[in-house]
Amino acid sequence: MVKQEDKFNHYLASATFAHVLIGCFLFVGQNLNLFSSDKKIKFNDDLVIVENAIKVDVVGLPKLTLQELKNIDIENITDKEPEPVKNETPKTVKETSDVEFKKASKKVDLSKLLGNISKKKVVTKKKKKEDKINRKELQKIILEGNKVSKGSSLTGSKIDQDIEVFSSYVQKIPDIVKPYWKLPSYLINENLRARIRVFIDKNGKLIKVELFESSGVEEFDSRALSALKNVDLFPVPPEEIRSRLVSGQVVLGFPL
Amino acid sequence: MFKLIVTFILTLSYAFGQVGNLTVVAVGDAELEKDILKFSFSNELESNKDSQKLYQIVLDDFSFYKHLFKIDNDIEKDKAKYLIDLSITKDEKISYKVFDVKLKKDLGSEVLDFKYTNIRNFSHDISDRIYQQMTNKKSIFKSKILFITDKHSRKDKLIKEIYIMDFDGAQKQRITRLNSMVISPSLSHDNSKVLFTLIEAKWIKGRNDRPTKVKNLNLYMLDLNTKKRKLISNLNGINSGAIFNKSGDSIYVTLSNLKNADIYKMNLKTGQKRRITNHFLDDVDPHINADETLMTFLSGRTGKAMIYTMNPSSLEKDVKRISYVGRFNAAPRFNPKGTEIVFSSWVDNRFDIYRIDSNGTNIRRLTKNFGSNEEPWFSPDGEFIVFSSQRVISQKKAVQDLYIMNRDGEIIKKISENFGKLYTPRWSN
Numbered sequence: 011m012v013k014q015e016d017k018f019n020h021y022l023a024s025a026t027f028a029h030v031l032i033g034c035f036l037f038v039g040q041n042l043n044l045f046s047s048d049k050k051i052k053f054n055d056d057l058v059i060v061e062n063a064i065k066v067d068v069v070g071l072p073k074l075t076l077q078e079l080k081n082i083d084i085e086n087i088t089d090k091e092p093e094p095v096k097n098e099t100p101k102t103v104k105e106t107s108d109v110e111f112k113k114a115s116k117k118v119d120l121s122k123l124l125g126n127i128s129k130k131k132v133v134t135k136k137k138k139k140e141d142k143i144n145r146k147e148l149q150k151i152i153l154e155g156n157k158v159s160k161g162s163s164l165t166g167s168k169i170d171q172d173i174e175v176f177s178s179y180v181q182k183i184p185d186i187v188k189p190y191w192k193l194p195s196y197l198i199n200e201n202l203r204a205r206i207r208v209f210i211d212k213n214g215k216l217i218k219v220e221l222f223e224s225s226g227v228e229e230f231d232s233r234a235l236s237a238l239k240n241v242d243l244f245p246v247p248p249e250e251i252r253s254r255l256v257s258g259q260v261v262l263g264f265p266l
Numbered sequence: 267m268f269k270l271i272v273t274f275i276l277t278l279s280y281a282f283g284q285v286g287n288l289t290v291v292a293v294g295d296a297e298l299e300k301d302i303l304k305f306s307f308s309n310e311l312e313s314n315k316d317s318q319k320l321y322q323i324v325l326d327d328f329s330f331y332k333h334l335f336k337i338d339n340d341i342e343k344d345k346a347k348y349l350i351d352l353s354i355t356k357d358e359k360i361s362y363k364v365f366d367v368k369l370k371k372d373l374g375s376e377v378l379d380f381k382y383t384n385i386r387n388f389s390h391d392i393s394d395r396i397y398q399q400m401t402n403k404k405s406i407f408k409s410k411i412l413f414i415t416d417k418h419s420r421k422d423k424l425i426k427e428i429y430i431m432d433f434d435g436a437q438k439q440r441i442t443r444l445n446s447m448v449i450s451p452s453l454s455h456d457n458s459k460v461l462f463t464l465i466e467a468k469w470i471k472g473r474n475d476r477p478t479k480v481k482n483l484n485l486y487m488l489d490l491n492t493k494k495r496k497l498i499s500n501l502n503g504i505n506s507g508a509i510f511n512k513s514g515d516s517i518y519v520t521l522s523n524l525k526n527a528d529i530y531k532m533n534l535k536t537g538q539k540r541r542i543t544n545h546f547l548d549d550v551d552p553h554i555n556a557d558e559t560l561m562t563f564l565s566g567r568t569g570k571a572m573i574y575t576m577n578p579s580s581l582e583k584d585v586k587r588i589s590y591v592g593r594f595n596a597a598p599r600f601n602p603k604g605t606e607i608v609f610s611s612w613v614d615n616r617f618d619i620y621r622i623d624s625n626g627t628n629i630r631r632l633t634k635n636f637g638s639n640e641e642p643w644f645s646p647d648g649e650f651i652v653f654s655s656q657r658v659i660s661q662k663k664a665v666q667d668l669y670i671m672n673r674d675g676e677i678i679k680k681i682s683e684n685f686g687k688l689y690t691p692r693w694s695n
Binding site: 188193207 | 287288289290291292293294295296297298299301334347368401591592611613620629630631632633634674675676
């Protein structure tokens with residue numbers, strides 16, 4: 011009996027050991043992507059891709075025409091960024107914010123508009139005027155019901171708090187670059203892609219650009235680079251992510 | 267011991283998870299930058315009025331494509347994308363040269379005799395040659411638009427006849443002289459034949475077997491070259507809304523001889539018919555894509571007139587509803603590639619034109635506050651849409667004219683004026 015019990019204990023112990031070992035192996039394997047057949051997934055683990063999710067609510071036939079939507083994009087620009095830190099001459103600050111004003115936000119973002127209204131108390135007289143316009147636009151949009159709006163969700167993994175601040179910052183970049191991102195007819199349907207690494211300093215100034223992945227077509231690359239060079243100031247980055255921006259952790263994909 | 271190993275493994279895996287330190291941000295698709303065209307024109311035959319006309323016609327032609335090109339003849343040469351040199355010489359020759367500034371490349375040139383029977387046709391041909399050198403695509407410059415007008419109506423009788431004109435509204439030509447009501451015309455793909463429906467009187471057996479006169483919608487085909495008219499179908503009821511398939515050997519048509527309207531495919535040589543839709547509520551107004559794999563049509567099968575697509579290869583195959591709103595929808599038409607459908611929808615007491623992808627997504631409104639807009643039809647290159655627009659002037663009077671807009675709803679030009687009320691424009695191929 012004693013012998014049998016010993017034997018049982020022995021097998022129990024080795025079985026437990028084997029289970030733990032297999033468990034560990036699977037756990038480590040998963041983390042190292044040993045079982046992943048798709049190499050792209052491995053690649054994506056290194057590169058977090060941030061794209062604006064587009065949300066479309068169709069509740070009826072669109073009230074606005076395509077032409078109106080295009081015009082509203084230009085008319086309905088609101089300054090959602092905090093005023094740039096005034097360590098430069100006021101004139102330049104004004105100029106740059108004007109640029110953002112006219113061209114930065116291509117699509118109407120409801121949440122940002124709402125945010126603006128809640129900021130109403132803080133702003134100066136000039137701002138109040140703009141808020142009025144925003145309200146009008148907001149009302150318009152609510153009345154329209156259906157409209158393409160930018161969703162707020164992010165794609166990609168590893169969204170912890172720091173990354174959230176980082177992501178919400180880098181999410182603003184496309185809107186700022188897009189007005190300058192233009193292609194001639196002979197390049198627009200070629201399905202090309204270029205990626206450019208950008209280095210942004212603590213004032214939001216672009217200090218360096220680096221071609222990270224060429225499209226293979228020189229003009230396409232240079233069009234993407236010149237789109238960036240036309241932007242002279244990005245929003246001032248929050249303190250906790252400045253080091254990541256200065257060290258060039260952001261790669262802009264044209265178009266992806 | 268186990269604890270140690272597990273802790274070690276956990277630390278290791280955590281370290282690997284943190285490898286990602288580059289973030290790719292998608293900027294999105296680029297906007298199209300308009301190509302700048304710089305024209306230069308030299309004319310040694312200034313006494314010839316037509317030689318001056320030609321240049322203006324060419325400029326007007328290119329202005330239709332203003333969503334793709336910007337004409338700027340004052341710009342420095344190196345800032346333009348294309349340089350177009352046009353010259354007419356004393357020895358009655360006309361030459362053009364197209365140069366691509368960005369690629370530093372001659373795209374093409376030609377010297378032709380300045381001889382013509384019609385200066386407008388000749389000019390449109392020159393425009394088209396230049397456009398093709400630039401884009402390797404056919405332009406709309408030589409295309410025509412078929413339409414119906416009521417300008418021949420008398421006080422006691424409404425008369426609708428078919429006309430054809432250049433894409434820019436010039437050179438209107440009368441096609442039918444039937445002194446009757448012609449509706450729903452349609453051109454064959456080789457632009458040589460026209461299908462149309464004529465409203466005619468027909469004697470049928472009425473109550474107590476007495477002969478009674480009723481109106482019947484009969485389908486005819488007219489050969490534009492021989493001017494010969496041929497009856498295609500005069501079954502009881504509707505024989506209408508017919509369109510050719512690409513090869514021109516068959517037509518798709520709405521027939522209502524079996525009580526309610528359904529869509530059939532008919533072989534023009536044999537007269538054989540194959541039924542495509544079968545529903546106790548009406549199915550009308552078919553339009554097909556080039557390879558006949560997809561048909562769009564209007565159906566009342568849900569109680570309201572809505573737009574559907576289906577595979578016309580057999581009865582009721584893959585029927586899919588693609589419009590869900592609007593009190594009434596009408597005239598669905600494919601673009602030449604078959605990827606998009608334009609249609610009009612009754613909203614706020616008028617029709618407006620919408621564009622939707624053929625799979626039923628991406629609906630976009632194209633017209634608004636522009637009268638009541640109906641009967642859209644794509645240009646052969648898919649860049650433009652011609653449509654009819656009605657303006658009510660008083661309780662008794664309204665005008666209806668044809669307009670061209672680009673595919674994004676930017677109005678390019680009104681192409682008719684004082685020519686009666688114009689209906690059902692059909693762009694040639």
